[in-house]
Amino acid sequence: xxxxxxxxxxxxxxxxxxxxxxxxxxxxxxxxxxxxxxxxxxxxxxxxxxxxxxxxxxxxxxxxxxxxxxxxxxxxxxxxxxxxxxxxxxxxxxxxxxxxxxxxxxxxxxxxxxxxxxxxxxxxxxxxxxxxxxxxxxxxxxxxxxxxxxxxx
Amino acid sequence: xxxxxxxxxxxxxxxxxxxxxxxxxxxxxxxxxxxxxxxxxxxxxxxxxxxxxxxxxxxxxxxxxxxxxxxxxxxxxxxxxxxxxxxxxxxxxxxxxxxxxxxxxxxxxxxxxxx
Numbered sequence: 001x002x003x004x005x006x007x008x009x010x011x012x013x014x015x016x017x018x019x020x021x022x023x024x025x026x027x028x029x030x031x032x033x034x035x036x037x038x039x040x041x042x043x044x045x046x047x048x049x050x051x052x053x054x055x056x057x058x059x060x061x062x063x064x065x066x067x068x069x070x071x072x073x074x075x076x077x078x079x080x081x082x083x084x085x086x087x088x089x090x091x092x093x094x095x096x097x098x099x100x101x102x103x104x105x106x107x108x109x110x111x112x113x114x115x116x117x118x119x120x121x122x123x124x125x126x127x128x129x130x131x132x133x134x135x136x137x138x139x140x141x142x143x144x145x146x147x148x149x150x151x152x153x
Numbered sequence: 154x155x156x157x158x159x160x161x162x163x164x165x166x167x168x169x170x171x172x173x174x175x176x177x178x179x180x181x182x183x184x185x186x187x188x189x190x191x192x193x194x195x196x197x198x199x200x201x202x203x204x205x206x207x208x209x210x211x212x213x214x215x216x217x218x219x220x221x222x223x224x225x226x227x228x229x230x231x232x233x234x235x236x237x238x239x240x241x242x243x244x245x246x247x248x249x250x251x252x253x254x255x256x257x258x259x260x261x262x263x264x265x266x267x268x
Contacts, residue, residue, distance in 0.1 A: 003245065004241055006241040010167070011164060022256055025254065026255055039250065124163060
């Protein structure tokens with residue numbers, strides 16, 4: 001299975017691509033059903049303490065996380081499109097103004113599902129802020145070498 | 154690295170020509186003339202891109218008045234890479250957990266939650 005590929009497309013985007021060894025109907029379920037979301041969205045850096053999903057177009061979702069230092073943060077949004085092939089939802093971090101639009105496309109071939117997730121933020125500044133919060137959540141990691149960066153950016 | 158510096162670096166990297174210039178400089182220093190050739194661009198057009206890269210601290214220019222060779226400065230790139238890699242690692246951790254959920258669902262595909 002190919003590892004997660006992350007690229008920055010436009011200055012306000014984060015694009016992620018990843019393969020899963022499962023039919024896309026299952027991947028879609030695992031990404032939208034609260035009981036299943038709870039099983040993979042959290043980790044030791046940020047535990048998931050609440051997942052609420054109103055799974056219909058126009059319905060909202062709410063993911064509440066808690067960091068080990070006790071600080072809680074919330075992602076909320078509205079489902080704009082809900083298909084097994086393509087899901088579009090908005091995303092708001094805490095009560096910050098502005099929201100991102102996340103488009104998730106699932107393509108299935110020979111039982112392998114390829115996910116393409118495009119996060120489009122309101123501005124490059126918001127995108128960079130999100131990347132920097134990701135940094136705070138991450139574990140200690142080694143630097144990439146320059147050549148790899150240049151080939152992936 | 155402050156978010157403003159990060160913005161400047163990301164903005165400089167947002168252009169494919171500038172990324173190609175950096176990729177070329179990763180192989181060694183080059184003059185504006187060397188850089189203009191493979192891109193089929195005029196030297197003033199390349200110079201514009203070089204100014205953006207220089208302001209972002211991604212390259213430095215030599216003192217030789219004639220050639221002013223361009224040199225890649227790796228530090229801002231390493232900072233950006235670190236941000237991207239940590240974000241990627243956070244999601245990879247989630248998706249690895251999702252792999253396990255999917256394997257579990259795959260093992261019992263017929264099972265339905267009964268009311």
